[in-house]
Amino acid sequence: MHHKGRRFSALTAFALASLLPSVALAACPIPGQWWQADQPLTNAELLTTAAQQQVVLLGEQHDKMAHHRWQLHTLAGLHALRDEMVIGLEMLPRSAQSALDAWLAGEIDNDTMLAQTQWDEAWGFDAELYMPILEFARMAQIPLIALNIDPALRQRLVSEGWDNVPAEERHGIPPPHPASEGYQARLAEVFNQHAMGNAPDALERFVQAQLTWDIAMAQRLTEATQDGALAVGIMGLGHVTYSDGVAHQLNALGVDDTLSLLPWQRHHCELPDTTLADAVYILRDE
Numbered sequence: 641m642h643h644k645g646r647r648f649s650a651l652t653a654f655a656l657a658s659l660l661p662s663v664a665l666a667a668c669p670i671p672g673q674w675w676q677a678d679q680p681l682t683n684a685e686l687l688t689t690a691a692q693q694q695v696v697l698l699g700e701q702h703d704k705m706a707h708h709r710w711q712l713h714t715l716a717g718l719h720a721l722r723d724e725m726v727i728g729l730e731m732l733p734r735s736a737q738s739a740l741d742a743w744l745a746g747e748i749d750n751d752t753m754l755a756q757t758q759w760d761e762a763w764g765f766d767a768e769l770y771m772p773i774l775e776f777a778r779m780a781q782i783p784l785i786a787l788n789i790d791p792a793l794r795q796r797l798v799s800e801g802w803d804n805v806p807a808e809e810r811h812g813i814p815p816p817h818p819a820s821e822g823y824q825a826r827l828a829e830v831f832n833q834h835a836m837g838n839a840p841d842a843l844e845r846f847v848q849a850q851l852t853w854d855i856a857m858a859q860r861l862t863e864a865t866q867d868g869a870l871a872v873g874i875m876g877l878g879h880v881t882y883s884d885g886v887a888h889q890l891n892a893l894g895v896d897d898t899l900s901l902l903p904w905q906r907h908h909c910e911l912p913d914t915t916l917a918d919a920v921y922i923l924r925d926e
Contacts, residue, residue, distance in 0.1 A: 699880030817892035858889035
């Protein structure tokens, strides 16, 4: 991983494993464990290190309830260690912020919040998958911030170019940092698998759209750290894996203390791919 955030040393991971001989000897990762550098970590060490960051990214497959339960578990652990915290949501564009604020303050009910944020139109995945996280934030009075931008603006930035869209019309979002070679290759693979277009510049536009998405969320998370809060971003796996998406743009914006975390579905005794993120959390077999 080329990511600049704080990380656990292999020696620390080895020392932890030596304290857990039954785990070290077991062929299978155990559900409920964190893994980093091919070694299990204690929950306490992972969360203590994560709580010291500027930004923590929690990836998800949007339609998997187990991923959202893991996110909630991790958010609760982080908040126990870091009182000043905000939760950023990929699911909603900036235009939804006033409704989020009103709901957090108890001024509107759930149905009104979902209607005013246009949840179904903006996101499309069942809000019930996310409500436990949102309710936790409201109970603990953790600010919720809308990370995304409207699709129309994203398309405009790609088609017209950043220099042709005034800063005030793009929320002051800077142009994205160029994608790494690995990210370019993975995006090209997705593009080809889904046959997204035959125009000569179709792939380039697809990559630029993804980078626009990444920089928009990175910029909003960067703003959230200005008062010293821990900003935790809830977003899709594609923006988190290999630290090539949002973390890459955060680093370009000068936010170096970041940690990318993912859930990992165990398949029998297969070891997790710990190159996917700074650490992964083991879920039960599907």
